[in-house]
Amino acid sequence: MEEHEILQNIKDAAQDALYFYSNRGKEERERWVVKELLKFLGIPHENSEIISHEQNSKTDVEFRKCSFQIKEIPDPCILRSKYYKDQYNAIKSARKLEDIELPATVAQDTPEITRMYDLVLLESQKLSESDVYLTTKNELDLVFYVTRTRASLVSNEEINAKDFVNLGWRSISCLNAKQAVVLFASKKAPAFFKTNERQIFG
Numbered sequence: 001m002e003e004h005e006i007l008q009n010i011k012d013a014a015q016d017a018l019y020f021y022s023n024r025g026k027e028e029r030e031r032w033v034v035k036e037l038l039k040f041l042g043i044p045h046e047n048s049e050i051i052s053h054e055q056n057s058k059t060d061v062e063f064r065k066c067s068f069q070i071k072e073i074p075d076p077c078i079l080r081s082k083y084y085k086d087q088y089n090a091i092k093s094a095r096k097l098e099d100i101e102l103p104a105t106v107a108q109d110t111p112e113i114t115r116m117y118d119l120v121l122l123e124s125q126k127l128s129e130s131d132v133y134l135t136t137k138n139e140l141d142l143v144f145y146v147t148r149t150r151a152s153l154v155s156n157e158e159i160n161a162k163d164f165v166n167l168g169w170r171s172i173s174c175l176n177a178k179q180a181v182v183l184f185a186s187k188k189a190p191a192f193f194k195t196n197e198r199q200i201f202g
Helices: 003-020 023-041 080-091 116-128 191-196
Strands: 050-052 061-063 066-073 141-146 171-175 180-185
Touching: 003 080, 023 050, 023 061, 023 066, 023 141, 023 171, 023 180, 066 116, 116 141, 116 171, 180 191
Parallel strands: 066 141, 141 171
Antiparallel strands: 050 061, 061 066, 171 180
């Protein structure tokens, strides 16, 4: 591959990353999370079945009878969108590879070691108390995408439906790059959540 082709690929990748992590890319990110969850759970689907709703809707993404509300759990104080914007601005005007001077990584404290299960439980509790979801959470399937580093994977021994049953959500799931887990499914939840409840996929 010629140098100009490599450089163009780098520019294209930086532009794609900038869009994906921008506000304009929010709907695409949310659909991607749903696709990843379905892939882990082994649920065949067509992309056309995964539908974004308007931002003021109670549902982020609809899939068959599912009404997904998508939440990310990132590292604390992450400035990811700024990082990708700075990265793209540093690359876009480069005429050769040696012209590229990537910005210094934004300094941030290394997060303490924690459990993904604890993070999801805490965020589930916080959201259940929010006025935004008080009247709709029993119709929503809450999904957490955990990008927090130094967070251990969920183990079978940790999962306890009693931790989630009184929070009011129709179902609660979580995933990261290595696993997906349906932590809780109410009687009203879509069938595949109930079938896969408290099973770990990865």
